[in-house]
Amino acid sequence: MENISKEAIVKRGEAVLMNTYKRDEKLLVSGKQAWVTADDGKDYLDFVSGIATNVLGHADEGLVEAITQQAKQLIHTSNLYWTLPGIELAEALVEVSGLAKVFFANSGTEANEGAIKLARKWGLEAKGESAVEIITMQQSFHGRTIASLTATGQKEMHHGFGPVVPGFNYVPFNDAQALKHALTSNTCAILLEVIQGEGGINLMSDAFIETVNQIQKEANVLILIDEIQTGMGRTGSMFAFQQTSLQPDIITLAKGLGGGVPIGAVLATEATARHFGLSAHGSTFGGNPLATAAGLYIVKAIKERDLLANVQQQSRYLVEKLTSLQQSFPVIKEIRGKGLLIGIELDVPVTEVIRLAYEQGLLVTSSKHNVLRILPPLTVTKREMDYFLTIFKSVLEKLSEKARQF
Missing domain, CATH: 1.20.5 (Single alpha-helices involved in coiled-coils or other helix-helix interfaces)
Structure with missing residues (x-):
């Protein structure tokens, strides 16, 4: 960073990186626990956490050590060979989830792609070759690769990427009657988020959960739960479904699973997983020793640190x-x-709240419907919560004063 201006670095980035993210001129250079430091030396309280990913915050000493030690031994071998970290992480995930089998990927969208493939394979083999349709929810978010994007129930996100993948039906979130009416003999699965993260922090209702349970018992369809944002302790249990009566056939994980190291996972029951036989699915990097060593440390840390x-x-x-x-x-x-995973729906522009918060040393992000999304690390302290609340109150006061001037 010495003798190189932020402006020069931003120009270099703009010259070679595709323009898919609005970064403005924010340049972060280091972090520790719930804090990050910018190029000018200013510290920021990070309540974005890599979008619900850095569950232990930044530069956690134990995670750094686990990654370092594994990197000295084996980083990657491919899945042509057994490695111990992958087996140990799979064992740990089976133990904490109650599911039976694991497939490792590199990201959330890849995990959802794997889950979609597994559900369709199950449908074809268990119900017949036409049973490949999946019902998803409006305002859902399941990723940006083409099948997971199609599964995402936000039509505006599909624009410009057609034709989308056939075989997906969308119903309003928490509309039990619409869900029942959408079922056909060709339905193989229902894909859900217990809390819609990108869709506005929308919680699944008890009545809707009862309907999903009834359908699972009576209609012979799989229940897929996307735990990519809600998993790994984010909602106060290891997985969000564990605070409900839902009994998923498949769940998908990513984000917090690696604490910042890219990793995703598909977990399934024994009866479901057996439909993925030899060569049915694969991933060159998925489950490599480096990523799974990080994941194993995360699972242990969540439990051991309470x-x-x-x-x-x-x-x-x-x-x-x-x-x-x-x-x-x-x-x-x-x-x-x-x-x-807290959403604050506002009657003022959320983009302005984010901007003013940044000026005062706080990083926050948004969700749909003008919702401010609060995602601190799981290690957050009361003192850090108070710091957030002080800045948030100051931002609201500024906006209120501005509104009174007009």
């Missing part, structure tokens, strides 16, 4: 304080979410 209890405690504190703020600032329309 981070689920911290998530629950900090969540209660945050929601209580936000609810109190809402009394003074009616621009807060609704507070929703679970654990450390």
Whole structure:
């Protein structure tokens, strides 16, 4: 960084990187726990966490050590050979999920692609060659590769990428009657998020859960749960479905699973997984020793540090304080979410809130429907929560004052 201006670095990036992200001129150079440091030396409280990925924050010493030691031994071999870290992580995930088998990928979208393939393979072999249709929810988000993008129930995201993959039907989230009406003999699976993260932090209702359970028992379809954003302790349990009566046939993981190291996973019941036989699916990098060593450390850290209890405690504190703020600032329309996946629906532009927060040393991001999305690391402290609340209140005061001037 010495003798190189931020402007020069940004220009270099603009010259060679595709223009798919709005980064402005934010340049981060280092991080520690819940904090990151920019090129000018200014520290920021990071309540984005790599979009729900850095569950232990930045530069966690144990995670760094696990990655370092594994890199000294084996980084990659391909899945033509057994390696111990992959087996140990699969064992750990089976233990904490109650599912039976694991397939490792490199990302959330790849995990969902694998789940879609497995569901269609099951449908063909268990119900017949036409049973390949999957029902997904409107406002859902399942990734950006072509099948997972098609599964995403946001038509505006499909624009420009057609033809999309056939065989997907969409119903309104939490509409039990619409879900029942969408079922046909060709339905092989229902793909769900317990909490729609990108769609606006929308929680699945108890009535809808009851309907899904009934369909699973009576209609001979698989239940696929996308836990990519909600998994690995984010909602206060290891997986969000564990706070419901849902019993998924398949779940997908990524984001927090590697603590920042790219890894995804498909977990399935024994009866479902057996439909993936030899050569049915594959991944060159999926489950390599480096990524799985990181994942294994994450699972152990969540349990050994009792981070689920911290998530629950900090969540209660945050929601209580936000609810109190809402009394003074009616621009807060609704507070929703679970654990450390909290959405604040606002009556002021969320982009302006994000900008003003950044100016005061806070990183936050958004979701659909003008929702501010709060995603601190699972290790967040009360002091850091108070720092967030102080800045958020200051931002709301500035916006309120600005509104009074017009």
